[in-house]
Amino acid sequence: MMREPFRIGVDLGGTKTEAIAMGPMGETLARRRAPTPAHDYAAVLATIGGLVLELEREIGGRGSVGVGTPGVISPRTGLVKNSNTTGLNGKPLDKDLEALLGRPVRLENDANCFALSEAVDGAGAGARSVFGVILGTGVGGGIVVDGKVLQGVNKVAGEWGHTPLPWMTPGEFPGRLCYCGHHGCVETFLAGPALAFDYGQRSGAEASGEEIAARAAAGEAAARHALEIYRDRLSRALAGIVNLLDPDVIVLGGGVSNIDFIYEGLRDLVEKQAFSDAIDTRILRNVHGDSGGVRGAAWLWGGPDREGAVPIDPRSPRICGSD
Structure with missing residues (x-):
């Protein structure tokens, strides 16, 4: 027992x-x-x-x-x-x-x-504010401040995937139609299928994100170019998060976050785009996969039980986040 x-x-x-x-x-x-x-x-x-x-x-x-x-x-x-x-x-x-x-x-x-997990005992452990990023089939985000999930009055806080990609180039504007009904959402540029689509447009070939990364590592120019464009768009989107939320840590998750290439120089690119002379925000790969x-x-029922902590009680009032 x-x-x-x-x-x-x-x-x-x-x-x-x-x-x-x-x-x-x-x-x-x-x-x-x-x-x-x-x-x-x-x-x-x-x-x-x-x-x-x-x-x-x-x-x-x-x-x-x-x-x-x-x-x-x-x-x-x-x-x-x-x-x-x-x-x-x-x-x-x-x-x-x-x-x-x-x-x-x-x-x-x-x-x-995901954001709460990384804030409690993952890449963002010990940070006061953490923005968790999902780069997968879709694009999502979560905000944790002082160990608590920030939901927002409408419970849509962190839904950066359905905001416009910042500072679109003439070739990007107005962006593809998103399933939410708007054009140019971050999700249409940064989701895994968006990376595959962009690579296909440039190379005429089909490939998953993992395959694109492997081809880029092998020296294929089209694959490397697709990842460079992806990284630039990601830096703009993350700079928007810095400008709005200014978190201590941004943690990347989802399938695309496993591509090493996107981290190369990413923080410097974000710093160039953000409305600041410099940034101290840490941009990290997730710990828990x-x-x-x-x-x-x-x-959601509270953080690690340390000495003197009150044991969790399944009958207690509803909260969201680590105690």
Whole structure:
């Protein structure tokens, strides 16, 4: 029987759902994964519930539960909005999970969970303000200040992927149409598919981000040029974050963040674009990799339990972030 308190985090992805049980200091006790039945809401609930119960049976005990999900709960309707797993939109996901599991559930946007994970015990540990960046199939962001997720009154804080790319060149303007209905969103320039599209336009070939990076390392000019353009656009987008939020640390995550090339000289490029004579912002690769989201979901019930800390209580009021 597990005697110490433990946290369960669930990362609800478009293709897979992962759950992790963490001990008081963030140590992994158990982990489970299952395919996400993205088009069947009832099956999504059953999948999450099943993973939680499997972890609890293995460990022996009852943990707190935090869930990272695409989209957010609308403060106005209490229903999921802005999820690219469209079967969740319009559903009371948090309330349904609470009813299923028989306890409070803390639910947060997956990018916010990533940012929280990196702020608690990742690349941004010890920093007062952290901006977490997701560069993957889409582009997302999360803001953590003093160990707490900054949600915003509309719960859209950090959604820099749906702001315009700063200082577009004539060749970039007005930008491609984004699924949100606007042209020129950061996501249309910096998501993984955008990098692949840009490379294809220049080379006439198809390749993933990983393949583009390998071709650039092998000396292919078109691949290197595509990455140089990508890095320039990324620097402009991050300079906009510096100008608006001025965080201590920016942590990059998502598949594109694994490309070494984009870090070469990136901070200098951001410094040239930002409205400052110099910047002290650290721009770092993430520490926890694909586990960032699921760990952040677990940390929604508070940070590491150090000496004198109050143990987590699954019945306590809803907050978002590390205690």
